[in-house]
Amino acid sequence: MSFTLISATPSPFARMNRITMLEKGIPFSLQNEIPWHKEETITPQHNPLEKLPILLNPSDPTFEPVYDSAHIQRYLVEKFANKGPKLLTGDxxxxxxxxxxxxxxxxxxxxxxxxxxxxxxxxxxxxxxxxxxxxxxxxxxxxxxxxxxxxxxxxxxxxxxxxxxxxxxxxxxxxxxxxxxxxxxxxxxxxxxxxxxxxxxxxxxxxxxxxxxxxxxxxxxxx
Ligand SMILES: N[C@@H](CCC(=O)N[C@@H](CS)C(=O)NCC(=O)O)C(=O)O
CATH class of the missing domain: 1.20.1050.10 (Glutathione S-transferase Yfyf (Class Pi); Chain A, domain 2)
Structure with missing residues (x-):
């Protein structure tokens, strides 16, 4: 299983998710975009809000895109609770x-x-x-x-x-x-x-x- 994160090189939102996946050792590739360039970006195909980051899982056709950086964080810490640092205290x-x-x-x-x-x-x-x-x-x-x-x-x-x-x-x-x-x-x-x-x-x-x-x-x- 390998994720794709639709990201932008200066995006602080996507950076949160990138750090979390790197810290936890979750394999992923980056697809860098400029979400405001209407003719080039694929963000609207996956998120009606046309914003990144968006987490995709190309190896699983049933996986629905996860968007909003905080929502992606929640998915990552819960789904991969036992992989790498927990990133929560447990309290x-x-x-x-x-x-x-x-x-x-x-x-x-x-x-x-x-x-x-x-x-x-x-x-x-x-x-x-x-x-x-x-x-x-x-x-x-x-x-x-x-x-x-x-x-x-x-x-x-x-x-x-x-x-x-x-x-x-x-x-x-x-x-x-x-x-x-x-x-x-x-x-x-x-x-x-x-x-x-x-x-x-x-x-x-x-x-x-x-x-x-x-x-x-x-x-x-x-x-
Ligand atoms: N609340 C969103 C904000 C994401 C956001 O604003 N992303 C910018 C890129 S850094 C974007 O895609 N903007 C396009 C737009 O606002 O249409 C999140 O945390 O994911």
Whole structure:
């Protein structure tokens, strides 16, 4: 069995799933796409929302595409619970917290993507209020991540800090994207706890292997 992950080289959403599959030793291949290029992308064939990541299993005709990065994470940790690191603590309340941090991370990623598109519109079509709304979400999330990193009890973000979980993966991918697109200039000085934690996480083998790479997007083809 080998999966295909429809991905994009800079996508922080897909990066979460890539790290999880690499950490767990789940075989997969990547199909890199630019989901906004209507003529080229196959995302609409598998996801009515036309978004990636999408997990496919070409060796199993009965396998239905799994989409939304958090939903794919859930599939991977449950289906492959006994392969590689569990990526959850096994404690219901702590795991709820891990899933909550995944939701927060995804929200920060969404806000960064939405703001980039807003800022790429022709000046007269841009809404300053809309962009500011996204900025508040990005800054709010980053502040929450910093608090979490400041009060953590060990290497990792939740519980006793001894277990690497999907929360670490999600927060690292959100902060990684923020750093990559310089979404909050001066963030390292303003939020030193999350910066220090993030730099350590980036040295993990599979985090280092999946760092974002920009693609060549045709901004004028985007509505
Ligand atoms: N909530 C989704 C968001 C995914 C997302 O926004 N993906 C971007 C690429 S990084 C995309 O495919 N956008 C195309 C679109 O919005 O139509 C997830 O977590 O999977």
């Amino acid at each position: 219901i309340d702590l795991d709820l917290k891990a899933y909550q941090l995944q939701v927060l991370s995804e929200g920060v990623m969404d806000a960064m993507v939405l703001r980039s598109f807003e800022n790429a519109r022709a000046e007269e079509k841009q809404s300053k209020e809309w962009a500011e709304r996204q900025t508040r979400k990005i800054n709010g999330g980053l502040k929450a991540f910093d608090e979490l990193a400041k009060h953590r009890k060990g290497e990792y973000l939740i519980g006793d800090g001894k277990v690497y979980t999907i929360a670490d993966i999600a927060v690292a991918c959100a902060v990684g994207h923020l750093d990559f697109v310089d979404a909050v200039p001066g963030w390292r000085e303003q939020y030193p706890s999350i910066a220090e934690w993030f730099d350590k996480m980036e040295r993990r083998e599979y985090h280092a292997q999946t760092r974002p790479v920009m693609f060549d997007i045709k901004w004028d083809s985007i509505v």
